[in-house]
Amino acid sequence: MPLYEHVLIARQDLSNTQAEGLVEHFSTVLADNGGKVVESEYWGVRALAYKINKNRKGHYAFLRTDAPSAAVQEMERLARLHDDVMRVLTVKVDAHQEGPSIQMQKRDERERGDRGDRRDRGDRGDRGERRDREDRGERREREDRN
Numbered sequence: 672m673p674l675y676e677h678v679l680i681a682r683q684d685l686s687n688t689q690a691e692g693l694v695e696h697f698s699t700v701l702a703d704n705g706g707k708v709v710e711s712e713y714w715g716v717r718a719l720a721y722k723i724n725k726n727r728k729g730h731y732a733f734l735r736t737d738a739p740s741a742a743v744q745e746m747e748r749l750a751r752l753h754d755d756v757m758r759v760l761t762v763k764v765d766a767h768q769e770g771p772s773i774q775m776q777k778r779d780e781r782e783r784g785d786r787g788d789r790r791d792r793g794d795r796g797d798r799g800e801r802r803d804r805e806d807r808g809e810r811r812e813r814e815d816r817n
Contacts, residue, residue, distance in 0.1 A: 672706065674767055675736045675743055679750065680758040683716060683728040690730035693755060698734070700746045706738020709767055714774050723757045733774070735767045 679697070681690045691713055698708045714731035723729070736743070743761060750759040770776075 672737050672739055674709075674764050675734075675738060676762050676764055676767075677734040677736065677743075677746075678758075678760045679732045679734070679756060680719070680723070680729040681732070681755050682724075682757060683726050683730065685730055685755055687713070687715075687730070689755070690732065693730075693753070694732045694734065697746050697750060700749055701736055701738050701742050704738070704742030704745050706736055706742035709735040709737055711735070712772055712775055726757065729757055731774075733772055 677697075679693065681693055685693075694711050694713065698711065701708060712733040714733060716728050717731050718728050719726065738746075747759055747761060750756045
């Protein structure tokens with residue numbers, strides 16, 4: 672059977688348990704139509720790039736599935752009809768990656784606080800003021816010559 676990855680975005684005013692309940696609901700829809708959910712992840716409430724249905728945030732969920740196309744079409748149809756689901760994205764993949772998704776890996780890094788030393792970015796403590804002062808001095812000399 673083909674392999675798919677789905678991202679669901681649900682309304683922000685749902686509770687976490689309701690959002691995870693939506694994932695379970697759509698997992699059973701896939702199972703009833705001959706597919707199976709290999710892995711599911713709840714990414715939490717995240718900001719949207721733009722407003723969708725007057726919402727600025729949404730509950731994100733990620734599913735890796737092994738299902739026939741008819742099961743995926745039925746799940747997408749029901750998701751579009753569901754009032755709590757704002758968006759659904761389905762991508763057909765050749766193989767599922769092992770381990771957590773990129774979004775979950777980023778979350779783990781944030782929780783560990785592994786940001787490194789801010790001084791590693793170079794000498795930006797003066798925020799470029801030194802360079803600006805030097806430029807102004809050169810400009811003044813040029814203006815004086817003219």
